[in-house]
Amino acid sequence: MATTSADQPATRREGPREPSVRPAFTADGREDAVLLGLVAEQLLEQSEVPAILRASLERLSVLKDVPLCACLCVAGRDAAVIEHYDGSANPVKAASSLRLPEWLLDRLDRESLILGEDECREAGLGPGGPFPFPAAAALLIPFRSKAVPQGAFLFADHRGPRRLERSAALLHRLCDAVVSRIDHVALLEAYRSMTAELESMVRERTRDLAERNLALTREVEERRRAEEALRESEERFRTAFRTSPDAVNINRLEGGRYVAVNDGFTRITGWTEGEVVGRSSLEVGIWADPADRERLVALLGQSGSVENLEARFRMKDGQIRDGLMSARVICLGGETCILSVTRDVTVLRRAQSERDRLAAQFGQAQKMDAIGRLAGGVAHDFNNLLTVILSCADVLRREMADGGRGRTEDVEEILAAGDRARDLTRQLLAFARQQPVAPVPLDLAAVVRRNEKLLRRVLGEDVDLRVVVDDGLWPVLCDPGQMEQVLLNLVVNARDAMPGGGAIVIEARNAEPEADEPSGRHQGRRVQLTVRDSGTGMSPEVMAHLFEPFFTTKVQGRGTGLGLATVHGIVAQSGGHIHVRSEPGSGSTFEICLPRTSGEVVVPSADAGVRTARGGGETVLVVEDDPRVLRVTRRTLERAGYRVVVAKDGNEALAVAKAGPGAPDLLVTDIVMPGLSGRAVAEQLRELRPRMPVLFVSGYPQDLEGGGAPFGDATCLPKPFTPGGLLERVRALLDGGAGALDPGRRPG
Numbered sequence: 001m002a003t004t005s006a007d008q009p010a011t012r013r014e015g016p017r018e019p020s021v022r023p024a025f026t027a028d029g030r031e032d033a034v035l036l037g038l039v040a041e042q043l044l045e046q047s048e049v050p051a052i053l054r055a056s057l058e059r060l061s062v063l064k065d066v067p068l069c070a071c072l073c074v075a076g077r078d079a080a081v082i083e084h085y086d087g088s089a090n091p092v093k094a095a096s097s098l099r100l101p102e103w104l105l106d107r108l109d110r111e112s113l114i115l116g117e118d119e120c121r122e123a124g125l126g127p128g129g130p131f132p133f134p135a136a137a138a139l140l141i142p143f144r145s146k147a148v149p150q151g152a153f154l155f156a157d158h159r160g161p162r163r164l165e166r167s168a169a170l171l172h173r174l175c176d177a178v179v180s181r182i183d184h185v186a187l188l189e190a191y192r193s194m195t196a197e198l199e200s201m202v203r204e205r206t207r208d209l210a211e212r213n214l215a216l217t218r219e220v221e222e223r224r225r226a227e228e229a230l231r232e233s234e235e236r237f238r239t240a241f242r243t244s245p246d247a248v249n250i251n252r253l254e255g256g257r258y259v260a261v262n263d264g265f266t267r268i269t270g271w272t273e274g275e276v277v278g279r280s281s282l283e284v285g286i287w288a289d290p291a292d293r294e295r296l297v298a299l300l301g302q303s304g305s306v307e308n309l310e311a312r313f314r315m316k317d318g319q320i321r322d323g324l325m326s327a328r329v330i331c332l333g334g335e336t337c338i339l340s341v342t343r344d345v346t347v348l349r350r351a352q353s354e355r356d357r358l359a360a361q362f363g364q365a366q367k368m369d370a371i372g373r374l375a376g377g378v379a380h381d382f383n384n385l386l387t388v389i390l391s392c393a394d395v396l397r398r399e400m401a402d403g404g405r406g407r408t409e410d411v412e413e414i415l416a417a418g419d420r421a422r423d424l425t426r427q428l429l430a431f432a433r434q435q436p437v438a439p440v441p442l443d444l445a446a447v448v449r450r451n452e453k454l455l456r457r458v459l460g461e462d463v464d465l466r467v468v469v470d471d472g473l474w475p476v477l478c479d480p481g482q483m484e485q486v487l488l489n490l491v492v493n494a495r496d497a498m499p500g501g502g503a504i505v506i507e508a509r510n511a512e513p514e515a516d517e518p519s520g521r522h523q524g525r526r527v528q529l530t531v532r533d534s535g536t537g538m539s540p541e542v543m544a545h546l547f548e549p550f551f552t553t554k555v556q557g558r559g560t561g562l563g564l565a566t567v568h569g570i571v572a573q574s575g576g577h578i579h580v581r582s583e584p585g586s587g588s589t590f591e592i593c594l595p596r597t598s599g600e601v602v603v604p605s606a607d608a609g610v611r612t613a614r615g616g617g618e619t620v621l622v623v624e625d626d627p628r629v630l631r632v633t634r635r636t637l638e639r640a641g642y643r644v645v646v647a648k649d650g651n652e653a654l655a656v657a658k659a660g661p662g663a664p665d666l667l668v669t670d671i672v673m674p675g676l677s678g679r680a681v682a683e684q685l686r687e688l689r690p691r692m693p694v695l696f697v698s699g700y701p702q703d704l705e706g707g708g709a710p711f712g713d714a715t716c717l718p719k720p721f722t723p724g725g726l727l728e729r730v731r732a733l734l735d736g737g738a739g740a741l742d743p744g745r746r747p748g
Contacts, residue, residue, distance in 0.1 A: 072152045074100070074108070074142075079152070098130045104140075108152060112141040112172070114161050125156060137161035141172060143179045146186040153178075247323075247342040249276075252335060253300075256280040256293065259337060268344050270316030288312035288320050296327060300338065304329045313342070321346040388417040422720050439574065441475040441599035444508050444527055447483050455491050455506075462501030465491075470509045475601045476527050476594040482570045489563040490531040490590055497535030497588065505532045511593065525596040526576070532589040538582040546580060567592075615642035618734055621664035622646045623653040623681060624697070625673045629719075633668065636723040637730070650676025654684055663689035666734055671698040693733040697721070 072079040079098055100108075104123050107113055115138040120126050125135040135156040142152045153175045157164055164171075241248050247265040251258055258276045266272050269286065276284050287293050292311040299306045305328040313323050327340035392410040399407070448469055456465055487506075494504050507530040538546070547568040567590075571578045575595050582588035620642045624630040630646055637644045645664060647653035650673055657663060667685055669678040682694045699719035717729050 072098075072154055074105070074150045074152055098124055100124070108140055108142050112139070112168075114139050114164055114168070116161060120156075131156055133158040137164050139164040139168060139171065141175045143175060145179050145183045146190075148182065244341070247344070249340055249342075250330075250332065251281060251338045251340070253297070253329065253338055254336070256282060256338075258284075259332065268315070268321075268342075269313070286313055288314045296325070296338075296340075300327060300329050322349050382421065385417045385421045389414050392417075418720070425720075439477045439479050441597055441601050442478045442480055442483065443473060443475060443601045444483070444529055444594075445469045445471075445473045446601075447480065448487065448506060448508055448529075451484055451487060455488070458488070458492060459495050459504065463495055463498060464503040466503065466505045468505065468507045472510070473508060474510055474525065474527050474596040475599060476574070476576075477597040477599075478574045478594060479570075482574070486567050486570050486592070487529075487531075489567050493563055494531060494533035494535060494588070497533055497537075502534040502587075504534075506530070507532070510596075526593045527596060529592040529594070530589060532587065534587045537584045537586045537588055538580075539584050543580060543582060615640045615731075615734075617641065617643055618665040619643045619645060619660075620666045620668055620730065621653060621657060621685075623648075623650065623667070623669035623673070623678065625649055625670060629670075633726065636726055640727050640730075642730070649673055650678070650681040653681050657685055657688065663692060666693050666695065666730060668695045668697060668730070671696050693736075695729055695733055 079100055101123055104115075104119075115123060115125070115135075117126070117136045120129075120135040120138050123138070125131065125138055127134040129135065135158060137157045137160050139155040140152050141155075142150075144150060153171070155164055155167075155171060241260075241262050244262055244264050245267075247262070247268045249258060249261040249265050257278060257280045261271075261273050261276060271284065271286075281287060281293060282290060289312060292309075296306060296309060296311075299309065305326075307326045309325045309327070311323055311325055312320050314320055322345050323342040324345045325340055325342045327338050330337050330339045392413045395407075396410050448467060452465075452467055459465055491504060491506075498504075507528075509528055509530075511526050511528045513524055547565050568578060571592055571594070576593050579591045579593070580588065581591075615637070620637055622630065622633050622637070622644060624633060624646075625648055627648070630648065634644050634646055645656055645660065647656050650669075653669070654676070663685065667682060669681055671678040678696055678698075682696075686692060694715075696716045697719060698716070715729060715733065717726065
C-alpha cells in the first residue's frame with residue numbers, strides 16, 4: 001500500500017481493505033479461539049478501525065528510522081495482517097496472513113520481544129516470508145482491546161535489531177495510543193449502535209404511545225358522546241314517561257312491586273305514585289282478573305315483549321275498565337323489571353260497539369230495502385202473469401159454460417204464463433244460489449250450437465250474431481239448463497244495449513293458466529265463454545252495481561233486473577268466475593271462466609218431449625197438504641191408469657196405508673207438512689214394505705239437496721212440475737229405473 005514521505009502529506013485510504021484470503025482460525029486447544037476469530041471478523045467489518053490504524057501507522061511512517069510496521073490479529077497460530085506500512089515512499093506488498101510457531105505464541109502472551117535474524121527465519125519472516133525483504137530483526141508488541149481480543153504490532157527491519165532496540169520505548173507508547181484509540185472507537189461504535197437502537201425503541205415507543213393516545217382520545221370522545229346520548233335518551237324517556245296520556249308504569253318482574261308510575265297512570269286509575277310505589281299490583285288490586293298478570297309474565301318469558309294484550313283493570317273507585325297493554329322486560333339498577341304502557345280503550349270499545357250496532361242496523365235496513373225491491377219486482381211480474389192466466393181462464397170458463405170448446409190460443413197463453421212464472425222462480429233461486437242443480441260433464445260447444453237458432457230468433461234481424469267455437473273444448477261440470485239460461489240472459493242483455501241494432505259475438509275456447517293471473521280468478525285450466533257486443537257500453541258507476549238484484553238501467557216494464565244477477569249466481573254456483581270489460585260507447589264484453597273437469601260429456605236433449613208413461617193399475621199413495629196440488633196430482637195419475645189413494649197429511653197417510661188391503665206400490669209425498677213430515681211417513685211405510693219406491697215433491701230447494709232423499713232408491717221432483725214430468729218419474733220408479741232418467745234434463 002502507498003506510503004507518504006516526510007515532505008509529503010499522508011494519503012488516507014477511504015474505507016476498510018478486505019484481505020484477499022481470510023485466516024482460517026483453529027482452536028488448537030484454546031476455548032476462546034473461535035470467539036477470537038469472530039471478533040477478528042467483526043474488526044475487519046468495522047468502518048473506522050482500519051482508518052485509525054492507517055492514520056496511526058502513517059504517523060510512524062514519517063520517522064525514517066521506523067522499520068516496516070504491520071498490525072496483526074492473532075488467533076491460535078494464525079495471524080491476519082490488518083494494516084502495514086513502510087517508511088519509504090514505495091508501495092509495500094506483503095502477505096495478508098502468516099503462521100506463527102508455538103514458542104513465539106507462548107512468549108507473545110507474556111511480553112513483547114525482539115527477534116533476531118535466526119528467530120525471524122524460524123518465525124517465517126525470513127526469505128520467502130510475508131514481506132518483500134527477509135527480516136533481519138523484528139519487534140512484536142502484544143496488545144488486547146475491545147475490538148481486537150488478541151493482537152500484536154510487528155516491526156520488521158532488514159538491517160538488524162539496533163534500530164528496533166533504540167525505538168522500542170517510543171514504539172510501545174505509540175502502540176498503546178493506537179490501542180487506546182481502537183478501544184475508544186469500538187466503544188464509540190457500540191455507543192452509536194446502542195444509541196441507534198435506543199432511538200429506534202424510542203421512536204417505536206413514541207409511535208405506540210401516540211397510537212394509544214389517539215385511541216384513548218377517540219375512546220374518551222366516544223364515551224362522551226355515548227354519555228351525552230344516554231343523557232338525551234334518558235331525558236326523552238323521562239319526558240315521554242311523564243307526559244304520556246297512557247298509563248306507564250315500571251314494576252319488578254319478581255313480585256310485581258311498583259317502581260315508578262307516570263301522571264297518566266294517576267289520571268286513569270286514581271292511584272297516586274306514593275300510594276302504589278313499593279306495593280305489588282296484586283296488593284293494589286289493579287288486575288280485575290289476577291290470571292291476566294300470570295298471562296303477561298308467561299308471554300314476557302317467551303319473547304321478552306308483549307304487544308296489545310287485552311285485559312281488564314280495577315280503578316281506585318272500583319270501576320272496571322278495558323285496557324290494551326304493551327310491555328317489555330328491561331334491566332333497571334341491575335334488577336329485572338317490566339315497563340308497561342296501558343291505554344284505556346273503554347270509551348273506544350263502547351264507540352266501536354255503537355258503530356257495530358249502527359252498521360248492523362244499516363245492513364238490516366239495506367236488507368229490508370233489497371227485500372222490498374225484490375218483493376216489488378216479483379209482485380209486478382207475477383201480477384202480469386196472473387193477469388194473463390186469470391183472463392184466459394175466465395174466457396175459457398165462459399165459452400165452455402156456453403157450450404163451446406174454448407180456443408187453443410187461450411190455453412197456450414195460460415201455459416206460457418205458467419212457464420214464465422216458473423222461470424222467474426228459478427231466476428230468484430239461482431240468484432240466491434238455492435236453485436237445485438244437476439251438474440254433469442258438459443260440452444259448452446254443444447250448448448252454444450244447439451241454442452244458436454233460438455238466439456237468432458230472440459235477437460231479430462237488426463242484430464248480427466256471430467258464433468266462434470273452438471273444436472275439442474274441455475268438459476265443464478254444470479247444469480245444462482242453467483248454462484242455457486246464462487247464455488240467453490247474456491244475449492238478451494246485449495240486445496237491449498243495442499236499441500238501433502249491432503253485432504254480437506259468442507266465443508268459446510280453452511284457456512291455460514296465466515303467469516299474471518289476477519287474484520280471485522280460477523287458477524287452473526278452464527273453458528272461457530265470451531259474449532261481446534257493440535252496444536252503448538257502461539260507465540264505472542253502472543258496473544259497480546251490475547250484478548245487484550233488480551238493478552237495471554232499462555225503462556219501466558222492460559226488465560226485472562234479475563238477468564245478470566241470475567248469471568252471476570249460476571256461474572258462482574258452478575265454481576267459475578265472471579269478468580266484465582266495458583266503456584261508454586265501446587260496447588261490453590262478458591267473460592265467463594268455468595274450471596275444466598273430467599268425465600264423459602253428457603249432451604242434453606233440448607227437443608226431448610214428454611214420453612207417454614201409462615200406468616198399469618198400480619196403487620199410488622199421494623200425500624199433499626195443499627188441496628189444489630193434491631187434486632191436480634190425483635187427476636193426472638188416474639187419467640194415466642193408476643189407482644190413487646190420497647191423504648192430506650202424514651197421520652192420515654199412515655192410517656190409510658194400514659187400513660188398506662196391502663201396502664201401496666209407490667209413495668208420492670210432500671216433504672214439508674204439518675205433523676209428520678214426508679221423511680217420517682216414508683220411514684214408517686218402509687216398515688210395511690221395505691223396498692217400496694218413494695218420490696219426494698217439494699217447493700223448497702233446500703229440501704231437495706243435502707240429504708233431502710233419505711233413501712238410496714228415492715228421488716225428488718221439484719215444484720212446479722208438469723203432468724208429463726210427474727208421470728215420467730212415477731213410471732221410472734215403478735219400473736225400477738230411477739237412475740235411468742236423463743240427468744241432464746228436468747222432467748216436464
